[in-house]
Amino acid sequence: MIIGLDVGGTYTDVVLLGDDGIVRANKVRTDSKALFRTVQSGLDTIIEGIPPDQIRRIVLSTTLTTNAIAQSKVSDVGMIVSAGPGVDPEFYRTNPHYEVISGSIDHRGREVEAVNAAEVEEAVRKFIEKGIRHVGVVGKFSTRNPQHELLINEQIRSHFEKVFLGHQISGTLNFPRRIATTYLNAAVYPIHKQFFEAVQQSLEQKGLKIPIHIMKADGGTMNFESSMNFPAQTILSGPAASVMGSLAFAFDDEDSLVMDIGGTTTDMAVLVNYVPVLNPLGICLGPYKTLIRSIESHSIPVGGDSKISVQDGVIHVGPERIGPAMAYGGPAPTPTDALCIMGQIKNGDRNKAIQGFQDIARGLNCSVSDAAVRVFDQTCRMILTEAGVLLNRINQKPVYTIHELQEGYQVAPRKILILGGPAPYFARHFEEISDFRVGVVPRWDVANAIGAALARTTCEVSLFADTQQGIATSPEELFSMVVNRDFSSDDAVQTASDLLRQKAVRQGASPEELIVEVIENQQFNMVKGFYTTGRNIRVKVQIKPGLINEYDAIAGILSTE
Amino acid sequence: MLKARHTTGLVFFPAFDWAISPTHPEREERLLYTQDQVFEEGILDIEGIQEYKPELITAQDVQRVHFCVPNVADVTTESHFISAGGAKTIAKAVMDKRVERGFALVRPPGHHAMRVVHGARGFCNINIEAIMIEYLRKAYPVGRVAIVDTDCHHGDGTQDIYWHDPDTLFISLHQDGRTLYPGSGFPNEMGGPTATGTTINYPLPPETSAEGFLYAIRNVVLPILEDFKPDIIINSAGQDNHFSDPITNMNFSAQGYAELTRLLKPDIAVLEGGYSIEGALPYVNLGIILAMAGIDYSRVTEPGYDPDRLRQTPAVTRSIQRTGEQLLSNWRRRESIMALVQNGQPFSERTRSIYYDTDNITEKQFETLRICSECSGVYKIDSSADGGRRILAVHVPRSACRKCRSLGYEWFDTADKRKFTGVYLQDRSDDTYLQRP
Numbered sequence: 001m002i003i004g005l006d007v008g009g010t011y012t013d014v015v016l017l018g019d020d021g022i023v024r025a026n027k028v029r030t031d032s033k034a035l036f037r038t039v040q041s042g043l044d045t046i047i048e049g050i051p052p053d054q055i056r057r058i059v060l061s062t063t064l065t066t067n068a069i070a071q072s073k074v075s076d077v078g079m080i081v082s083a084g085p086g087v088d089p090e091f092y093r094t095n096p097h098y099e100v101i102s103g104s105i106d107h108r109g110r111e112v113e114a115v116n117a118a119e120v121e122e123a124v125r126k127f128i129e130k131g132i133r134h135v136g137v138v139g140k141f142s143t144r145n146p147q148h149e150l151l152i153n154e155q156i157r158s159h160f161e162k163v164f165l166g167h168q169i170s171g172t173l174n175f176p177r178r179i180a181t182t183y184l185n186a187a188v189y190p191i192h193k194q195f196f197e198a199v200q201q202s203l204e205q206k207g208l209k210i211p212i213h214i215m216k217a218d219g220g221t222m223n224f225e226s227s228m229n230f231p232a233q234t235i236l237s238g239p240a241a242s243v244m245g246s247l248a249f250a251f252d253d254e255d256s257l258v259m260d261i262g263g264t265t266t267d268m269a270v271l272v273n274y275v276p277v278l279n280p281l282g283i284c285l286g287p288y289k290t291l292i293r294s295i296e297s298h299s300i301p302v303g304g305d306s307k308i309s310v311q312d313g314v315i316h317v318g319p320e321r322i323g324p325a326m327a328y329g330g331p332a333p334t335p336t337d338a339l340c341i342m343g344q345i346k347n348g349d350r351n352k353a354i355q356g357f358q359d360i361a362r363g364l365n366c367s368v369s370d371a372a373v374r375v376f377d378q379t380c381r382m383i384l385t386e387a388g389v390l391l392n393r394i395n396q397k398p399v400y401t402i403h404e405l406q407e408g409y410q411v412a413p414r415k416i417l418i419l420g421g422p423a424p425y426f427a428r429h430f431e432e433i434s435d436f437r438v439g440v441v442p443r444w445d446v447a448n449a450i451g452a453a454l455a456r457t458t459c460e461v462s463l464f465a466d467t468q469q470g471i472a473t474s475p476e477e478l479f480s481m482v483v484n485r486d487f488s489s490d491d492a493v494q495t496a497s498d499l500l501r502q503k504a505v506r507q508g509a510s511p512e513e514l515i516v517e518v519i520e521n522q523q524f525n526m527v528k529g530f531y532t533t534g535r536n537i538r539v540k541v542q543i544k545p546g547l548i549n550e551y552d553a554i555a556g557i558l559s560t561e
Numbered sequence: 562m563l564k565a566r567h568t569t570g571l572v573f574f575p576a577f578d579w580a581i582s583p584t585h586p587e588r589e590e591r592l593l594y595t596q597d598q599v600f601e602e603g604i605l606d607i608e609g610i611q612e613y614k615p616e617l618i619t620a621q622d623v624q625r626v627h628f629c630v631p632n633v634a635d636v637t638t639e640s641h642f643i644s645a646g647g648a649k650t651i652a653k654a655v656m657d658k659r660v661e662r663g664f665a666l667v668r669p670p671g672h673h674a675m676r677v678v679h680g681a682r683g684f685c686n687i688n689i690e691a692i693m694i695e696y697l698r699k700a701y702p703v704g705r706v707a708i709v710d711t712d713c714h715h716g717d718g719t720q721d722i723y724w725h726d727p728d729t730l731f732i733s734l735h736q737d738g739r740t741l742y743p744g745s746g747f748p749n750e751m752g753g754p755t756a757t758g759t760t761i762n763y764p765l766p767p768e769t770s771a772e773g774f775l776y777a778i779r780n781v782v783l784p785i786l787e788d789f790k791p792d793i794i795i796n797s798a799g800q801d802n803h804f805s806d807p808i809t810n811m812n813f814s815a816q817g818y819a820e821l822t823r824l825l826k827p828d829i830a831v832l833e834g835g836y837s838i839e840g841a842l843p844y845v846n847l848g849i850i851l852a853m854a855g856i857d858y859s860r861v862t863e864p865g866y867d868p869d870r871l872r873q874t875p876a877v878t879r880s881i882q883r884t885g886e887q888l889l890s891n892w893r894r895r896e897s898i899m900a901l902v903q904n905g906q907p908f909s910e911r912t913r914s915i916y917y918d919t920d921n922i923t924e925k926q927f928e929t930l931r932i933c934s935e936c937s938g939v940y941k942i943d944s945s946a947d948g949g950r951r952i953l954a955v956h957v958p959r960s961a962c963r964k965c966r967s968l969g970y971e972w973f974d975t976a977d978k979r980k981f982t983g984v985y986l987q988d989r990s991d992d993t994y995l996q997r998p
């Protein structure tokens with residue numbers, strides 16, 4: 001059996017999945033001040049009376065790091081940054097202890113200027129003086145040649161508890177994001193480590209000596225050990241867990257939208273052939289633009305509890321939520337009240353809802369029941385319009401070849417999967433006002449925990465070969481090999497795939513379920529003076545997000561429940 | 562946090578799957594390192610910089626500018642439709658005020674493509690700036706346009722297209738035509754009899770450095786622009802003046818290009834040539850983007866940059882100053898020069914030979930222009946090329962008077978079908994494009 005646990009803002013959901021589907025599902029209130037206790041009580045209820053040897057896997061998704069960053073409750077970090085020519089790296093400052101040093105690498109990974117050891121020494125001295133224990137080191141183009149970062153690491157690592165190196169984050173070229181991501185990893189490392197070590201101990205005390213997997217923002221998982229090197233990957237894993245959960249109930253391989261309609265917001269994502277569409281670069285969180293792979297999502301401030309107001313005959317839904325619906329004792333009218341008035345929601349106090357809608361009916365110059373219909377209709381239309389914004393953003397993603405521009409896949413979902421309290425009511429109306437076929441995820445209340453439980457390990461590897469210089473490298477994997485002039489893009493894909501498989505297993509995947517997908521494969525002839533002097537090859541491969549194979553059966557059972 | 566002082570749109574389309582031939586300067590690899598640099602610098606994340614996906618132009622967008630022989634499809638490929646489409650996308654973003662300025666980093670280039678197109682010249686098939694400009698004139702209230710071509714090669718295609726258009730100021734700064742392809746672009750090339758003065762050629766001696774380019778911009782280009790008062794300024798931003806460019810002999814730098822852009826303040830820049838793909842383009846493009854967006858570019862330097870070693874000689878400086886004075890004097894006297902050129906004649910004729918180096922075609926043209934006092938005049942081109950094609954191309958200008966317009970249609974209707982393999986009409990006054998057979 002597997003345990004899936006998702007700590008949300010209000011509730012923590014836990015499921016226990018067995019060969020026959022959901023064995024148990026529980027909800028406990030989240031105490032954001034005591035997340036560890038919340039996790040513990042969630043686990044206690046779910047495993048009570050289950051023999052520990054029956055449980056083979058546990059996957060956790062928490063708001064720990066997201067909250068820490070949002071509330072600036074992270075530890076001090078020392079950043080060492082080397083840039084060379086280009087934009088002034090001061091613009092990318094992440095924190096007070098941010099030292100810019102000399103040294104530069106060019107776009108082909110050649111050293112332009114060496115690192116100055118004295119400057120590094122000086123930075124170390126400053127950090128030690130401030131009591132800093134965690135350091136990030138980032139160089140421009142370190143993904144093409146990590147030598148400078150490695151050198152600096154050698155020089156400084158004995159002085160600090162942990163050093164994070166930019167080139168290990170991702171093979172993607174984006175220096176400012178690499179700085180921000182390295183910083184975030186270092187900043188959340190201590191709390192992440194403390195928390196998960198505590199979880200591991202507590203599981204061991206219960207007799208559960210099983211691998212812990214941790215949910216990531218891209219809808220995949222990583223194991224406890226690798227999470228220590230990439231703790232920031234856990235940021236915003238909650239929404240990803242919900243999307244993965246809805247995957248178990250997807251109609252078929254056709255494109256579909258996933259919508260999670262909550263009280264305050266509606267979150268949307270897109271599935272193509274059972275795979276969520278990923279953001280091409282990474283998460284943006286507050287001021288930080290990162291290289292943390294994530295599901296491409298769109299969150300709008302429209303939900304069941306959004307405050308409704310009318311100004312000059314125009315209905316406004318949200319953006320704020322000031323409390324629950326009036327039908328449930330709240331202070332302001334909401335779309336949920338509209339559903340009560342319309343008689344669709346039956347368990348609320350309809351009279352209170354009607355009271356709340358008096359002003360709205362006056363503002364719209366119509367009866368209360370008409371006002372309710374109009375408010376609900378507008379709420380649905382706003383959500384559909386925003387879905388269009390998300391689809392447009394995905395389809396407008398720039399491409400750089402004629403082939404992609406002509407043949408590039410355009411997502412065009414005709415189906416929506418909805419999760420959330422008011423989902424059934426929205427589903428009906430969406431079908432009335434659009435051409436979408438709409439389905440409600442059956443166990444939406446615990447879809448996030450199901451998603452966490454069933455998500456597979458994901459990862460990515462980039463390989464860069466330059467046959468003129470005679471090298472193929474994958475700096476994130478600390479891999480480098482000598483190649484000759486005949487090294488081809490097929491060889492590159494082969495090499496990258498091997499690295500990817502090793503990485504996936506290292507991060508917790510089971511070897512038999514690795515499906516490698518090539519997401520980038522470009523090869524350029526390098527020419528000097530009308531002669532071809534070599535090939536420049538760029539390959540990127542990934543294990544894409546999806547559900548683990550061995551529980552296909554479970555997913556099947558779930559979808560028929 | 563980094564923020565653009567001027568919101569700037571970018572279309573980046575490196576066409577990684579298109580080349581003239583595998584080792585040709587215009588090949589897949591050309592913008593590869595530029596892309597690496599732009600991506601690694603995180604340029605597209607800067608607040609106020611917006612990347613757009615290029616749209617495709619239509620065949621009519623091409624017909625608005627060119628006479629394609631035998632037709633649009635036969636002289637273009639998808640890549641040209643995207644490259645011109647990238648320029649069009651940026652221009653729309655600027656005109657719709659979604660951004661203040663825009664830069665189309667696209668390939669293949671276009672400034673050697675002339676009005677009549679039998680094939681490719683100087684790596685160009687269709688003129689992407691002209692296609693963009695004529696689209697703007699159709700879709701927006703744009704009349705007066707200035708094009709400043711800072712590619713190292715004379716923009717002879719753009720010059721040809723706007724030779725008879727007094728509403729388009731074309732200024733080309735380039736390496737002296739006696740030392741470089743295409744061998745034209747001298748100060749005495751000033752435009753046709755009805756548009757004399759609005760074509761300005763500023764040849765610069767080999768080994769001109771930043772000092773010379775910036776002198777030309779400050780002392781000649783900017784005052785003339787001030788005078789002309791264009792609705793919009795376009796920069797044909799070729800980057801082959803760079804000291805490391807393999808096919809030219811100039812000494813310009815990334816810092817110089819950025820400074821030029823800061824001074825010129827183009828509304829729209831369109832990439833043209835530039836073949837030092839590793840040593841120059843990544844840094845020059847970065848400098849231009851930052852300058853357009855109003856972001857500090859003082860740290861953008863390419864490998865091997867040494868301003869002292871690039872300094873131009875006093876003889877070069879003097880030559881640039883002399884040319885500048887001559888051009889300013891021509892500009893001030895342009896109306897009297899025009900009267901002299903017209904010489905009271907009703908028609909003006911010229912014969913010329915045009916070589917298409919990329920496709921190895923020679924074309925002969927016989928052109929007849931009506932010198933009109935009410936508009937810039939209708940003209941026709943009798944063009945024959947190797948291979949037996951001979952066409953008659955009639956151009957009715959945007960602001961054509963009734964008489965010129967009807968003469969254009971008369972030329973088109975009465976052309977001898979046995980003499981020509983095709984007869985074309987480009988009626989810009991009505992946005993109508995006809996062809997027979």
Ligand SMILES: [Zn+2]
Pocket residue numbers: 712713714799801833834835
């Ligand atoms: Zn050129």
Ligand SMILES: [Zn+2]
Pocket residue numbers: 933934935936937938939961962963964965966
């Ligand atoms: Zn006329």
